[in-house]
Amino acid sequence: MTTAKTKQKILQTFLDLLSDHPYEDVSLPLVAEKAKIKLSDMRGAYGSKLDLVAAFAESVDKTVLDERDEDMHDQPPRDRLFDVLMSRIDALDGHKDAVRALHRAARKDPALALDFNRLEVRSQKWMLIAAGIDVSGLKAGIVAQGLSVAFARVVGVWLDEDDEGMPRTMARLDKELDSGSAFMKRLNGIEGFAKGMRSFLRKASAGRRGRRRQSQDDGDHEPDYSSEEPAGA
Template identity: 35%
Template sequence: MFEEYSKRNRAIQAALELAAEGGWKAVTFAAIADRTGLSLSDLRRDFIWKTDLLSAFQSEVDAEVLAKAKPPGAAQQSPRDRVFDMIMTRFEVMSPYKPALRRISSALCCHPAQAAQLMPSSIASQYWMLAGAGAKLDPGTGLRVAGLASIYAKVFRVWLDDDSPGLDRTMAALDRRLKVGEEWLSRVESTCASLCRFACGCMPRGWKRRDARDTTAEQAPPGSASENPAGA
């Protein structure tokens, strides 16, 4: 990752190195400038808050995972299996930075305001994971993205503590939660469809025809046949 060694990427890497060494509190723009030789002016062009460094890291991870992903039609996989592969690839991409992410995650648990600043980029990341998996992105997308974001947040914590070579605990947790999430989403979508059918069935019959006649009457010129059916 970080093949394009731009000023932005140098800053992100420095932030991760500082976090691995001294925790999230050690990550300051002054420390990043000192480590990279960049000026504060350079850093201000790409970042506003310290958490913007993490949002930028998420964006780089998204791009790397999408570059590694197989086209959705390349293999006969279920949607859940494709999402599973995308998330596991994400963990693979982030593995060199696990020590830093472990310390950052621990610190952000004590700073909910900073954690909340990451919510938009975290949601966006899961949208792109669904897109890379070839999932349907329709009016129900928001529900799917929110569900996957919740699943990912829980499995991410498992991954942070999973030091086994095969990430067995992580894979088991992800598979279990994706299965439960898929079943829950299916029930929700079925319930919504039933409610829509019920609402349509409760509408007065013929309301469209009455509206059409009313509109025609309003638009008819004075003295026309629609206003005076007898033609008098």
């Protein structure tokens, strides 16, 4: 069984290789060779390059969750989310070249972009949790997807920014969150309308069933002639 230490060594080797090579050129045998491990250990740790990308995303998630600022709990949701996403940028900072390689690969390969998007949506659900923003069900998936797209735009700016203060990155995040706030208002309005329609349809359906039952009861009722006198009596 592959140890946690070996898995971490493999992941770090993968990220180091991405810093100098395109994603498509980094093969599992190359990672194993550079990490100085057997292919069987490679197989036991990660079954594909996508598994390595998933492990990277998970490690970033953990860093953000561990370093969450508890003093932000009384701040507005938008401010908490801004803080969490900037923490995510900070967590990515030591792997900027690797992130750049992943972004380039996604732009060239739509199928790979979909795979990466699925991983990012999962991560953004955790970022929402870290920010104390409670969304669930179908709405959680919609919000996390929107946040994934927005964060990808922010990362695109960050990759081209050299200023350590990251003014352009923060300005872009501000802009994306403003757009997201407007989207959430529309989504809440749609959700409220949908709930109202579901309630109306349930009541209408219940009313139809009640009328059908009443009609059946009336049709099944036999007239009682026992108290009537015979004709001609």
